[in-house]
Amino acid sequence: MESxxxxxxxxxxxxxxxxxxxxxxxxxxxxxxxxDTGIMGVALLGLGRQFAMDDTTKQLVTGAIxxxxxxxxxxxxxLSDHLGRRRTIIGVGLVFAVGSILCAMAPSVGFLIGSRFxxxxxxxxxxxxxxxxxxxxxxxxxxxxxxxxxxxxxMTGITVAYFTGFVLGEEWRWMFGLGVVPAMVLLIGxxxxxxxxxxxLVQEREADALAVLERVxxxxxxxxxxxxxxxxxxQQHEGSWRDLAQSWVRPAIVVGGAISMFSQITxxxxxxxxxxxxxxxxxxxxxxxxLATGSSTILVVLMTLYGSYLVDRIGRRxxxxxxxxxxxxxxxxxxxxxxxxxxxxxxxxxxVVLCLxxxxxxxxxxxxxxxxxxxxxxxxxxxxxxxxxxxxFSHWFFDLLVTLCTLSLVAALGVSQTFxxxxxxxxxxxxxxxxxxxxxxGKSLEQIEHELRAQRFFPFQKKA
Numbered sequence: 001m002e003s004x005x006x007x008x009x010x011x012x013x014x015x016x017x018x019x020x021x022x023x024x025x026x027x028x029x030x031x032x033x034x035x036d037t038g039i040m041g042v043a044l045l046g047l048g049r050q051f052a053m054d055d056t057t058k059q060l061v062t063g064a065i066x067x068x069x070x071x072x073x074x075x076x077x078x079l080s081d082h083l084g085r086r087r088t089i090i091g092v093g094l095v096f097a098v099g100s101i102l103c104a105m106a107p108s109v110g111f112l113i114g115s116r117f118x119x120x121x122x123x124x125x126x127x128x129x130x131x132x133x134x135x136x137x138x139x140x141x142x143x144x145x146x147x148x149x150x151x152x153x154x155m156t157g158i159t160v161a162y163f164t165g166f167v168l169g170e171e172w173r174w175m176f177g178l179g180v181v182p183a184m185v186l187l188i189g190x191x192x193x194x195x196x197x198x199x200x201l202v203q204e205r206e207a208d209a210l211a212v213l214e215r216v217x218x219x220x221x222x223x224x225x226x227x228x229x230x231x232x233x234x235q236q237h238e239g240s241w242r243d244l245a246q247s248w249v250r251p252a253i254v255v256g257g258a259i260s261m262f263s264q265i266t267x268x269x270x271x272x273x274x275x276x277x278x279x280x281x282x283x284x285x286x287x288x289x290x291l292a293t294g295s296s297t298i299l300v301v302l303m304t305l306y307g308s309y310l311v312d313r314i315g316r317r318x319x320x321x322x323x324x325x326x327x328x329x330x331x332x333x334x335x336x337x338x339x340x341x342x343x344x345x346x347x348x349x350x351x352v353v354l355c356l357x358x359x360x361x362x363x364x365x366x367x368x369x370x371x372x373x374x375x376x377x378x379x380x381x382x383x384x385x386x387x388x389x390x391x392x393f394s395h396w397f398f399d400l401l402v403t404l405c406t407l408s409l410v411a412a413l414g415v416s417q418t419f420x421x422x423x424x425x426x427x428x429x430x431x432x433x434x435x436x437x438x439x440x441x442g443k444s445l446e447q448i449e450h451e452l453r454a455q456r457f458f459p460f461q462k463k464a
Contacts, residue, residue, distance in 0.1 A: 018216055023134045023146040025189035026089060029126035030150040031182050032096045034157025036065060036119050037269070038297070039179075042165025042276065042290055043172040050172075051109050055407045064113045066400040068120020069127070073396055076125040077389030081239075084203075085133040085196040092129065093187030095122035097180045104177030119179075120396075127372060128392040132384060135376035136196040137216060140444045141312065147373045148308035155301045155368065157182075162294030166287070198381055198445070201230055230381070233449045239383035244390065251457045252378040255437055256391035259374050262429035263367035264398035266327070267422035270406040271360060277407075279356075283349055296357040303365030315441035316370050317459070320433045323366030328426045330359035335419035363426070371395065377440045378457075380449045435460065 040062050047053060047061065080088040099119035106112035131147050138146040161175070168174050194216070200209035206227070213223035244253060275296075279289035311319050334355035337348055379387030409418050438457050440448055451457050 018218075019138055019142060019146060022137055022193050022216070023149045025186065025193060026130050026134055027149040027153040028182050028186040028189065029089060029092055029096075029130045030153030031157040031160075032093075032179060032186065033123045033126050034154035034159075035161045035179055035182070036096075036100075036123060036157075037154075038158030038161030039165060039175045040065070042162055043175050044277070046170035046172045047112075049170070053109065055411075057109060059404050059407060061109065061113055061116060063400055063403045064116035065120035065123055066396055066403055068117035069124030069396040070120075070393060070400065072121035072124025073128040073389050073392035074124075075121075076128045076392075077386040080129045080132070081199075081202075081385040085129055085136065085199055086190060086193060088125070088129050089133060090187055090190045092122045092125045093183050093190065095119075095125070096183035097187065100176055100179035100183060103179075104173045106173075106176075124392060124396050127395060128385075128388050131372035131376035132388045133196055135373075135445065136198040136384075137194070137212075139217065140442060143377070144312035144316070144373060144441065145308040147376055148304065148311060148369050150372055151368045152301065152304045152308060155297060155304050155364065159294060159297040159301055162290060162297060166290050166294060197227070198230055198384075201227070202381065229444060229446045233381050233446050239380075239386065241386055243383050244386060248453050248455070249380060249383065249387075252380070252387060252452055253390060255457075256375045256378055256387060257394040258432055259367070259371055259437065260391045260394035261398045262425070262432065263371045264395060264402055265422075266324075266363055266367070266426040266429055267331070267402065267406075267419075268360065268363045268367065269399050270402050270422075271356065275356060279353070292353045292356070296353075296360045299357055299361050300364045300368070303361045304369055307365055307369035311369060311373065312441065315439045316374060317433060317437045317439045320366055320370055320437065321430065323362050324426060324430050324433065327359050327362035327366065328423050328430070330355045330362060331419045331423035331426065334359065335416040335423065338415045338419065374437070374440065377445060377448055378438070378452070380452065381445070 044053075044058055044062070047058075051057075053061065076088060076092075079091075095118065099115055099122060102115035102118060103112060106115055131150050134147045134150065135143055164178065165175055194212045195208070197209040197212040197216075200206075200212065209230075210223055210227050213226055214220055217223050217226070243249065275293040276286070276289040279292060280286055284292065307319060307323075314322075334352060337352050337355065375388050375391035376384075379391075406418070409421075413421070436458055438448075438451070438459060443451075455461055
């Protein structure tokens, strides 16, 4: 068994163009997720005037997609284990398309909240199933960059949303309706992609699993060896929710859930949702606030692209430890600049924008690159769908908590104190990463599972 694991850590052959094509089409779900997340920050400016919404109503409209995602990510785990990764992603694309159309047609705030909830079902499903699908198809040495392509698409979607909103002005119906275009591309594209070979093997479809590996790897001998390695962890059955409570599985749940939690309670989505509102309150015009935030997200896209290269070079854990401490500093300085009546002049105003950009690049470029990658890698095969569901649930639960509380928290504590609170939480996240997050770089999914079973998963366990 150990010799099989070692062989899988060497450089596997792969048809790079096919593997990249598979990841690119599947990752369009991330583009949809990012677009529907980012467009809310711009659409709120026009929606607030048309429907005369107060802060509470704005938080409900914004939070509806997150509330839906809580249900979507939990439902998708068992669904993807039963129906397969590919067919589940096709369903995600269909729901995205329907939700986008309904949002664009919304005659009232209540209808819009319901439509955003429907979009949330698909958004939550996307964050659970798409990284798992890509990870199970990708070769080990390219798994990092291919799974991170999902997050690249998320940030690209957010960026497209901000600039689409800038061009369309107050035409919020068009902003929502345009989401149907990438949804249809995802739906149609998935019809031609293969199923996950690991899921096929669990379903006792060994010949089909081998055919997919031969197609993606382009090497029959290697496909046979990889299939043999997958068999070392395949239990030929779908695990239940109760199986996640097994003592040897719990470390994976802790890491996946905590990384997802910290990615949210350090404040990044609060910035994405409410940055234009915060900048307007700091003295910027609405157009400048939208452009400044949109420009920051371009930098995040570039950092995410570079990060997708680094995580396969220096590792997931080292990458996070290099990025997150800098976001603590950016938050602390931004909080200082917003003390009292806020920036005293143009120089301090633009320093706020610079700190905002630095924070988004370091936090979103750090957690964003690793969150879905780690959640797609650490869980055992027989409960991978359900484990990834719990990781996605943690992300969306704390995203909802932050979304519903941010404007109220700012009103109660003040902008500066809120940012300092996020800075303190970010510092706690650095300690957790150093102590508990394992390095998965270059390892096959099966080797990671062997380490989990052997209690050599946490960094401190390997040093013992």
